[in-house]
Amino acid sequence: MNALSRRRFLQLLGLSSAAAAAPTLLRAQAQSVVPAATTNRVVVVGGGFAGATVAKYLRLWGGAAVDVTLVEANPSHVSCILSNLVLNNSMSLSQITFNYAALQQKYGVRIVTGKAVGIEGKALRLADGQRLDYERLVLAPGIAFLPVPGLKMNKVPHAWQAGPQTTLLQRQLAAMPAGGTFVMTIPPAPYRCPPGPYERACLVADYLKRNKPGSKVIVLDANPKIMAEEHTFSTAFNQTHAGIIEYRPGVTLNQVDSRQRIAKTSQGDVKASVLNVIPTQQAGGIVASAGLIPAGQRWAPVNPLSYESTLLPGVHIIGDAQGTGQPKSGHIANAEAKVCADAILRAFAGEAPDPAPVTNSACYSPITANTASWLTAVYAYNPNTGLMEVVPDSFGEAPAPTQGNYEKMFDWAAGLFGDTFA
Numbered sequence: 329m330n331a332l333s334r335r336r337f338l339q340l341l342g343l344s345s346a347a348a349a350a351p352t353l354l355r356a357q358a359q360s361v362v363p364a365a366t367t368n369r370v371v372v373v374g375g376g377f378a379g380a381t382v383a384k385y386l387r388l389w390g391g392a393a394v395d396v397t398l399v400e401a402n403p404s405h406v407s408c409i410l411s412n413l414v415l416n417n418s419m420s421l422s423q424i425t426f427n428y429a430a431l432q433q434k435y436g437v438r439i440v441t442g443k444a445v446g447i448e449g450k451a452l453r454l455a456d457g458q459r460l461d462y463e464r465l466v467l468a469p470g471i472a473f474l475p476v477p478g479l480k481m482n483k484v485p486h487a488w489q490a491g492p493q494t495t496l497l498q499r500q501l502a503a504m505p506a507g508g509t510f511v512m513t514i515p516p517a518p519y520r521c522p523p524g525p526y527e528r529a530c531l532v533a534d535y536l537k538r539n540k541p542g543s544k545v546i547v548l549d550a551n552p553k554i555m556a557e558e559h560t561f562s563t564a565f566n567q568t569h570a571g572i573i574e575y576r577p578g579v580t581l582n583q584v585d586s587r588q589r590i591a592k593t594s595q596g597d598v599k600a601s602v603l604n605v606i607p608t609q610q611a612g613g614i615v616a617s618a619g620l621i622p623a624g625q626r627w628a629p630v631n632p633l634s635y636e637s638t639l640l641p642g643v644h645i646i647g648d649a650q651g652t653g654q655p656k657s658g659h660i661a662n663a664e665a666k667v668c669a670d671a672i673l674r675a676f677a678g679e680a681p682d683p684a685p686v687t688n689s690a691c692y693s694p695i696t697a698n699t700a701s702w703l704t705a706v707y708a709y710n711p712n713t714g715l716m717e718v719v720p721d722s723f724g725e726a727p728a729p730t731q732g733n734y735e736k737m738f739d740w741a742a743g744l745f746g747d748t749f750a
């Protein structure tokens with residue numbers, strides 16, 4: 329991010345918190361800071377884009393009629409969104425780290441820093457032995473990784489949950505010699521952020537071109553083809569980053585030699601100077617341990633009208649962990665959270681959920697250090713199939729990456745961050 333973009337991004341973050349205090353919202357907000365005097369208790373697990381949004385909107389819309397506790401393992405959340413820009417030193421982790429002060433102080437959400445480990449009847453159990461009783465539980469734990477034989481994440485980072493893993497990969501790239509090879513593996517879909525791995529390949533190639541002449545990027549994709557913005561990324565691989573990125577589809581990762589940095593695959597061994605393995609993903613740990621993923625599946629089945637588990641009434645699952653088939657993105661996690669908050673408040677009032685919910689996803693992908701593309705789609709509930717489906721003609725992609733898109737990416741991100749955490 330150049331100095332101008334950074335200044336504008338920080339200004340916009342300020343504006344988005346101010347937007348939450350705009351006159352139209354003041355009544356709802358004033359209501360929400362009133363302490364809850366109710367037995368409508370909602371406990372939310374996970375303070376990412378899904379969990380922080382549902383906690384905020386339950387109080388914003390429900391006010392004193394609902395008591396909300398957010399259980400989050402960490403005191404703050406590091407956004408995966410924009411985290412690929414930390415790898416090429418365009419941004420710092422501190423610029424994409426958010427605490428829960430606004431949720432607590434402006435909306436009256438009770439924050440508990442701790443790890444949820446199980447469900448017992450109508451109570452959530454934490455690692456420190458606490459039990460939190462609830463009428464409704466929302467699980468928004470994001471993703472967990474399936475094991476990869478030989479993978480040691482302290483040597484071979486995934487950087488697919490932002491934080492120390494991002495810093496580790498950034499340092500390995502900075503220390504990589506000129507003429508080296510960056511190898512990344514992409515897991516089978518569905519995985520978190522469909523365009524994210526291809527965006528990373530582009531940004532790393534761009535960084536290496538400028539800082540480590542003669543280096544290469546090898547992308548080993550378990551999928552048969554590029555899974556998002558195919559035209560944009562194949563053009564980027566074959567033209568913008570031609571001679572640097574080598575894309576190999578249909579490659580299964582079997583094992584990793586973490587010490588030697590070798591990916592052992594269905595198409596032979598690939599040796600790396602820096603190896604980035606993004607493992608296969610499933611719903612975050614608490615969802616699996618609570619028995620909310622059927623055998624042989626990776627995501628939690630839910631009713632798309634309310635995000636209530638089809639396996640355990642009273643428990644809702646949103647964000648990357650849910651299995652409605654909607655893409656696993658922060659933008660749509662924020663939208664799902666609002667549908668879920670509305671459905672829970674309606675349930676407390678004895679009403680059925682909205683029969684026609686709509687969600688949307690938008691995503692900007694940087695292709696170089698100053699150009700980006702974008703992708704957007706709207707999803708609506710189809711009562712005939714019981715699924716959230718893309719609204720015809722709502723799907724759109726940038727015709728080509730531009731500098732203007734790169735600048736707009738920070739406006740979009742600041743709006744989403746503000747709507748979630750401020």
Ligand SMILES: Cc1cc2nc3c(=O)[nH]c(=O)nc-3n(C[C@H](O)[C@H](O)[C@H](O)COP(=O)(O)OP(=O)(O)OC[C@H]3O[C@@H](n4cnc5c(N)ncnc54)[C@H](O)[C@@H]3O)c2cc1C
Pocket residue numbers: 373374375376377378379399400401402405407408409410411412442443444445468469470471487488489520521524612613614646647648649656657658659660661690691692693
């Ligand atoms: C490199 C990259 C780039 C991306 N770019 C974009 C983008 O441009 N646009 C976009 O829309 N999306 C993007 N995404 C995807 C987006 O980050 C995820 O879809 C989003 O974070 C999902 O939100 P979530 O709330 O479901 O999970 P998370 O954001 O992972 O939040 C889950 C939270 O739950 C907490 N938690 C987990 N288990 C427990 C427990 N047992 N007890 C207590 N707390 C727990 C975790 O600490 C975490 O804070 C990107 C992802 C990556 C990796």
